[in-house]
Amino acid sequence: MTQHTAHLPSQFARSRSNLGAFFKAWPPLVLVSIAWLITMLFIALLAHWLMPYGFSEIDLPARLQPPVLFGGTWTHVLGTDELGRDVLSRTFSAIQISLLIAFASTAISTLLGVLLGILAAHFRGWVENVVLVLIDFQASMPFMIIALAVLAFFGNSLTLFICLMGFYGWERAARIARSLTIAANEQGYAAAAHDLGASAGRVYGRHVLPNIASTIIVNITVTFPGVVLLESGLSFLGLGIQPPMASLGNMVGYGREYLQSAPWLLLTPSLVIVMTTFSISAVGDWLRDRLDPSAN
Amino acid sequence: MIHYLSERLFRLLLTLLLVLSFAFIILRLSGDPALIIMSPDAPPEAIEAFRKSWGLDAPIWQQYVGYFLNLLQGNFGVSMKDGAPAMQMVLERVPATLAITVPALILQLLIGVPAGVYAALHHNSRLDRLLMGFAIAGHTCPSFVLALLLVLIFSVTLGWLPTGGYGTFEHALLPILTLSLSGAAVLARFTRSAMVEVMGQPYIRTALAKGLSWRQVVFQHALPNAAIPTVTLIGMMVGGLIAGAVVVETVFSWPGEGRLLVTAVASRDLSVVQAILLVVAACMVIANLIVDALYVILDPRLRTGNTRAKA
Numbered sequence: 001m002t003q004h005t006a007h008l009p010s011q012f013a014r015s016r017s018n019l020g021a022f023f024k025a026w027p028p029l030v031l032v033s034i035a036w037l038i039t040m041l042f043i044a045l046l047a048h049w050l051m052p053y054g055f056s057e058i059d060l061p062a063r064l065q066p067p068v069l070f071g072g073t074w075t076h077v078l079g080t081d082e083l084g085r086d087v088l089s090r091t092f093s094a095i096q097i098s099l100l101i102a103f104a105s106t107a108i109s110t111l112l113g114v115l116l117g118i119l120a121a122h123f124r125g126w127v128e129n130v131v132l133v134l135i136d137f138q139a140s141m142p143f144m145i146i147a148l149a150v151l152a153f154f155g156n157s158l159t160l161f162i163c164l165m166g167f168y169g170w171e172r173a174a175r176i177a178r179s180l181t182i183a184a185n186e187q188g189y190a191a192a193a194h195d196l197g198a199s200a201g202r203v204y205g206r207h208v209l210p211n212i213a214s215t216i217i218v219n220i221t222v223t224f225p226g227v228v229l230l231e232s233g234l235s236f237l238g239l240g241i242q243p244p245m246a247s248l249g250n251m252v253g254y255g256r257e258y259l260q261s262a263p264w265l266l267l268t269p270s271l272v273i274v275m276t277t278f279s280i281s282a283v284g285d286w287l288r289d290r291l292d293p294s295a296n
Numbered sequence: 297m298i299h300y301l302s303e304r305l306f307r308l309l310l311t312l313l314l315v316l317s318f319a320f321i322i323l324r325l326s327g328d329p330a331l332i333i334m335s336p337d338a339p340p341e342a343i344e345a346f347r348k349s350w351g352l353d354a355p356i357w358q359q360y361v362g363y364f365l366n367l368l369q370g371n372f373g374v375s376m377k378d379g380a381p382a383m384q385m386v387l388e389r390v391p392a393t394l395a396i397t398v399p400a401l402i403l404q405l406l407i408g409v410p411a412g413v414y415a416a417l418h419h420n421s422r423l424d425r426l427l428m429g430f431a432i433a434g435h436t437c438p439s440f441v442l443a444l445l446l447v448l449i450f451s452v453t454l455g456w457l458p459t460g461g462y463g464t465f466e467h468a469l470l471p472i473l474t475l476s477l478s479g480a481a482v483l484a485r486f487t488r489s490a491m492v493e494v495m496g497q498p499y500i501r502t503a504l505a506k507g508l509s510w511r512q513v514v515f516q517h518a519l520p521n522a523a524i525p526t527v528t529l530i531g532m533m534v535g536g537l538i539a540g541a542v543v544v545e546t547v548f549s550w551p552g553e554g555r556l557l558v559t560a561v562a563s564r565d566l567s568v569v570q571a572i573l574l575v576v577a578a579c580m581v582i583a584n585l586i587v588d589a590l591y592v593i594l595d596p597r598l599r600t601g602n603t604r605a606k607a
Binding site: 133136137140141142143144145146148149150151152153154155225229232233236237238239249252253256259260263266270273274277278281282285 | 307308310311314315318319322432433435436437438439440441444445447448452459531535536538539542543546547557558560561562564565566569570572573576577580581584
């Protein structure tokens with residue numbers, strides 16, 4: 001530090017290189033992505049107060065009004081749909097529902113995967129074999145097809161739908177948790193904690209889990225956009241979230257009928273889906289580089 | 297090698313068995329099919345007759361065995377809506393689905409692999425970043441959004457291609473494009489990281505140091521080694537194509553397997569759903585077998601294991 005203060009003219013260059021270093025650690029794309037995700041989270045939490053109209057408030061005389069930028073008025077900033085419902089309010093409500101499903105399902109899938117992975121690594125033997133066969137089964141079928149089959153057999157409800165989405169990607173979490181736990185068990189610290197008299201639950205919960213957490217967090221950034229894409233895909237097909245509830249996917253699905261006359265109906269929710277999944281993937285890639293330098 | 301392949305075959309057959317058991321279990325868990333199919337206020341005798349004809353009055357293990365016996369005889373039940381054999385309905389749609397998925401798979405390989413290899417060889421260059429930006433965008437954009445964007449551009453605005461339908465080459469163009477782009481993006485990303493890793497290996501430095509040309513090093517040393525992890529992706533790509541076909545066929549009114557599945561799910565036509573489940577599982581098993589066979593072809597270590605076993 002003293003070396004630098006000796007050359008005062010380099011102050012400027014230094015501040016610029018500081019800025020450079022800052023953007024190297026926090027690339028602009030990642031900063032924008034994080035800002036977008038925080039905005040989405042904010043909207044999801046406060047949707048109830050942010051919505052200018054009720055999300056299912058029908059106003060038939062004012063139907064299919066264009067957004068402000070397409071020659072509409074400020075009363076409906078993003079225009080209205082075929083029943084005169086405000087697109088902005090519906091988008092907020094859809095963000096809320098889609099994020100709720102994505103968070104709940106990612107949590108279920110990660111918990112299930114990590115639990116089964118650790119169980120397999122702890123017990124080995126037939127428990128591990130059963131888990132591996134289940135992983136093989138899950139990985140060998142496209143999840144979309146399994147989800148459609150379950151929806152066909154059971155019909156649809158929000159709770160069932162969240163649970164079903166909760167099975168998405170558990171096999172990846174289980175694979176990762178299993179191999180990392182096996183590796184951790186061979187290291188000194190797990191054995192040391194065990195020899196000091198810690199119970200298996202304590203060894204895994206307090207010692208192994210914190211050590212494998214970073215890889216699992218990176219896996220969450222893969223699962224989360226996957227759930228968003230799957231949920232919106234199923235809702236788009238009319239087999240996910242059912243009307244009158246709004247989800248980003250079913251808004252695109254119903255907007256499709258008005259592709260030629262009112263393209264804004266599907267452009268807004270499409271943009272939200274793409275921006276959100278893109279942001280999480282960008283943040284996930286960046287996290288992986290930071291947390292796990294070996295993965296390159 | 298034989299041992300390796302037969303072990304894989306066993307695992308795959310086990311998967312097939314699990315898929316069928318899964319279908320059977322959720323079919324029975326979902327409630328009494330007689331009440332789902334017949335209206336609740338149907339006369340009790342009619343419901344009883346339906347149960348008898350579908351074997352629903354037998355104990356569950358007998359139903360399970362009967363279910364497999366039926367499948368082995370090629371009897372997959374009839375569509376609960378119009379009484380046509382379910383498997384026949386499903387097989388009739390296979391050519392339409394293959395007509396878009398096979399070209400899409402080829403296109404994915406033609407776009408994804410060269411893009412990934414190029415990006416890896418120009419690691420951290422501007423073009424590498426651009427290609428990877430496209431790749432992230434490609435695999436985070438849901439196929440229905442991509443499909444509708446393409447329709448908006450090429451059909452609505454430019455009027456070059458039809459918005460949907462079946463029959464001519466023009467009708468197939470947008471579905472194929474939609475299906476191939478996201479898979480190509482995943483493939484490009486994966487190929488790039490496999491290639492970057494291989495290019496950092498000591499044997500590449502050795503090959504360069506002993507005076508081989510850059511071209512020889514890339515084509516004879518780097519590519520075959522990068523191909524081994526990339527092949528794993530093919531199984532996943534086939535799964536992605538099947539799932540993608542469900543959405544894409546619906547958007548473009550393409551009369552294939554995916555659209556049949558969506559309508560069958562919406563009307564809860566269980567035997568058709570089950571038949572599709574079986575066909576998809578069979579496709580996945582075959583795709584995974586091909587991946588395993590490719591491993592043996594690409595990885596000499598698996599072959600030498602065999603000769604040692606013989607000696």
